[in-house]
């Protein structure tokens with residue numbers, strides 16, 4: 001039996017760069033429905049685009065036979081997003097700090113850093129079927145349009 005709660009929104013995309021736009025479109029629609037202010041909507045959109053890019057590039061390695069599933073859960077003022085790929089994962093402890101002097105001029109290695117800074121929680125779930133990045137943010141009254 002599958003006891004997982006059902007997401008309010010979900011989308012399955014293929015492992016190509018152009019799919020990022022589809023994921024961002026969905027998130028913008030959700031943010032709009034929630035009446036999130038533009039700054040919060042943009043922060044959520046950039047977080048999703050980084051997570052989805054990682055799923056496409058590092059997770060599924062552009063494999064046409066592999067998919068990515070995006071699930072969005074809304075509960076009270078909290079949004080939780082899950083991005084699941086079909087790749088073999090990585091070790092989050094080995095991530096480089098992009099603001100260390102030797103990394104500061106590199107334009108890669110910033111996605112997870114951005115995600116962690118924009119969201120309240122960022123977690124990784126590594127399973128045999130793939131990697132899932134789960135992030136969430138709890139919004140307050142200033143996050144919503146009047």
Ligand SMILES: Nc1ncnc2c1ncn2[C@@H]1O[C@H](COP(=O)(O)OP(=O)(O)O)[C@@H](O)[C@H]1O
Nearest residue numbers: 054055058059089090108109110111112113131
């Ligand atoms: N879904 C994923 N599957 C496998 N490896 C990943 C995934 N997401 C992130 N990574 C690993 O974490 C590293 C850092 O990701 P990120 O901060 O987005 O930087 P970048 O994508 O520019 O390398 C990646 O280079 C990759 O090694």
Ligand SMILES: [Mg+2]
Nearest residue numbers: 050053054111
């Ligand atoms: Mg990245």
